[in-house]
Amino acid sequence: MDFIKFFKLLYRRRILLVCIPVVTVIITYFLVRSLPDQFVSRSRIATGIVDQSQNVFNQNDEQESKISQEFSNLTQMMQLNKIVDQVSYKLIIHDITPGSAPFKAESKLLRTLSPQARAHALDVYKKHYQERTELSLFNKDEEGMHKVLESMHYDEESIRKVLAIYRVNNSDFIDIEGTAETPELSAFIVNNLCSEFITYYTSIVKENQLKAVTFYERLLREKQDTMNKAMLDLKNYKIKNHVLNLNEQAKSLYGQLADFETRRAIAEKDIIGYTAALKDIDSRFNPQDRRYLENTLVKINGDIIGYKTQLNILNDDYVRSNFDEGIKHKIDSLRGQLNELISQASDKYITSPLSTKQDLITQKLSMEVTLQLAQNSVGSINAELLRLAKKFDGLVPHEAEVQAFENSIDVASREYLEILAKYNQTSLASNFSINLRQIQEAMPGSVQPSKKMLLVILSGMISFVFCIIVLFVLFYLDHSITETKELVAKTEMPVLGALKTVKGSGVDIKDIWQASATKDALRFRNELRAVRFEIDHEMGDDNKVLTVTSLVKEEGKTFIAISLAYAYAMANKRVLLIDGNFANPSITGIIKPNYYLEDVFAKGQVLPDVNVNSVQILGNMGGDTSLMEIAGRHTVTGKIDELKARFDIILIEAAALSEMDKAKEWLQLTDKAVAIFERGKTITEAKKPNVAYLEGMGNRFAGWILNREL
16 A cells, blocks of 8 residues: 555645544534533442452352342442332422422423422322332323433433442442532432442342242242151151061071071081091991891891981971071080980990901991981071061062162152251341441542643544544545556556646646746656656657647647647747547637648648748548548558658547547558547546557557646
8 A cells, every 4th residue: 555645645634633623622612611510429349349348258269250240230229210210209309399409400301390380290200219110211290200300300311320339349338429519419419329229239138038038938848848748757657567677687687598598508518528437437348247236236227216306306396596596506416315325236246257347347436427417407507598588578678668768768858958058058148237338338429620721622533633543544445546656557558657636717827938937847748858758769760640639638638739739849840730629629729820731631732841940730620520521541641751851749639548549540550659638537438448459559559747736
């Protein structure tokens, strides 16, 4: 972005940049000079949210985000309509109460009220204040009351505008600032807002606490009834099913089962061992030894069998009695008698041929007794295990039911205890006073520094910045061409020079070349010389015909064509200036020539010879015609060649390229062409085909001449 160009734009619009801020400052001054002075009163409220010295009941540490949220809730609650309306009612009640000194002068609407209407309004305001209700805009009478508040600027919107409520840094305090026309009014608004807010907040907190206590009390009774019912159900179930202590019973049965399992394993091991030992002893006797032994011990064996039977019976009783010690003593006594019989049996065959095997026989008899006892005890143990297992299985349904009842009691107990804790906490909280209190009362405020001058200065600065922004936006959106480099960049074709406007009315071309020329004329003359030099450089020695055209009408090509003609005349040239614009013959109208193009080209009129430093003008009669309609191409070409022999340079002002092909007829016959482009214009889509045509001329297009000054 070209900031130099932007600064030039600001310089050109310097009058605008000065006038608009000055006018704004003047208007602002007259608007703010009648503004009243402002008085500010300030009050402070302690909330007890973060001050632990006030927060006796709740010692829980809270996160900063939650604390900030609580303060935000309090500040927003202070701006509720219910709170602000109470202040509005107190203000208007104070002002319209007979005998009181009003804070403000009465508004036009208030002055129109009759004494009866004032008394009625006072009653309505007092009623709504006591009931803490808002005025209904659907009721015409109350709508009128609201309009009275608005006329006095006592309505909720007006009061909110003069209030500033904020938390003091990260402290426990909230500051309330009120701004008003008088110090008493500002203090009155702030103090009443604080008192009304504290009253409202205390009432809703106490009401909510009472509701919470009532709710928890009812819920506590429900949970207590639920817990008692569950305990009663468990009690009835245990009485009905004769359940004492399932855990101890199950533990005892499980221990007995384990003991019997161990004894069964020992008995089975003994059976296997004694059976194998007896087989080994039997294998050592031949049949003759067994017959002799059996004949000798018939009576003793009978007694032994009787004792064994009794021993088996006692062993069964011992197992069924869960190993009673009394039965065990009987078994031991009977086993002693049995051992004595076995010893007697051993004595019977001391002198027998089998006396050498007496030890084996004794061992066999003892092992058989033990084996029978072990076999008998396995059956008894299995029967007892089956009985205990059935008894243990019978405890499972009771255990499930009892567990369900105990779970219900546990859940009900925990719920009851939780509700009891909340009930106690809420009851305790309801007995504490609210921590919210006004610790600093608002006093009549002091007058604030006047902002009138600041507003006036700000208005001027803002208007100045606004003008700059507007100009910058226009500059950013402006694609007009004002510099030669911009024209080169847009068209990619050379620019021969730039000519600025000569100020003044009725400028005479001859006066520009006088020694007494003005400063503007002298500048234009130098610029014209520079353009003439560039054209001469492009023309060379062989080219003499130069056509001057433009993209659109009224870009100053007539004035430039005449100026170039006189510039070449001043350079000791014989100059022929042809007015080739048939639709708008400006040169012909300005100079009133003696010779016309139609006479020379069509009728063969011969122009007189001219000297150096002279300009011959060839005008046209105008009308809707073109060059080729005046004479054929061959005639025109021959006549131009003839004129080239008599003049040093021929300047042709052609029509603009926007006028169809009238200019192109001249451009086909010219040696070189220049195009005039006016500053501040843009190259639109409609102009681009004509720019492309000039570019297509190649070296025959000498370049652009940037004309006029913004």
